[in-house]
Amino acid sequence: MELLAELSQRKVLAIIRADGPDRALECVRTLVTAGITILEVSLTTPGGAEAIAKARSEFDPSVLIGAGTVITEVQAEEVAAAGAGFIVTPAITQGARRSVDLGLPLLCGALTPTEIITALDLGALAVKVFPAKLHGPGYFRELRAPLPDAPLIAVGGVDATTTPQYLQAGALAVGLGSPLLGDAGKGGPQSALADRAAAFLEAVANA
Helix, strand or coil: CCHHHHHHHHCEEEEECCCCHHHHHHHHHHHHHHCCCEEEEECCCCCHHHHHHHHHHHCCCCCEEEEECCCCHHHHHHHHHHCCCCEECCCCCHHHHHHHHHCCCEEEEECCHHHHHHHHHHCCCEEEECCHHHCCHHHHHHHHCCCCCCCEEEECCCCCCCHHHHHHCCCCEEEECHHHHCCHHHCCCHHHHHHHHHHHHHHHHCC
């Protein structure tokens, strides 16, 4: 399954940070049931690689599961072994470079035009513009002028109100962290997470 095409179609990448692998897996289950089926488990989650392995064994291949906040080469190798289907980094890290070496699709974090071009030259499949909230949706319109074909994902402070704005401004997809997850990763109600997921999917449909 081609990740770039799926991101373009599904529009939402869920970012899961939790207090352990079991909670992360619980959040994955809730989100998949709600209809969000591209997800990254951040390695800021204790046992993140374990959560990825469990989720990968549980869900159909149509559910795309990756690893986020990959900084080091060792982390890239660990999540590759766990079955991650793609890797997300906050910046142009050694983990990003190792991901390319391993042949794993890379969503590489960057902010400035120079960083975006560097990430694409490195071999990133798409660029995670982070933190998107710093400059807002208008920044994506400005980036589109010199970089009309660059696949850009808006991540960082994207909420249900601004999701359609980023998509209309040229973002391929949005990455949703705390505005989507809320406190579900720390024991908050999964029913509330499901409600937030529904609100984001509605916002995407209205974009």
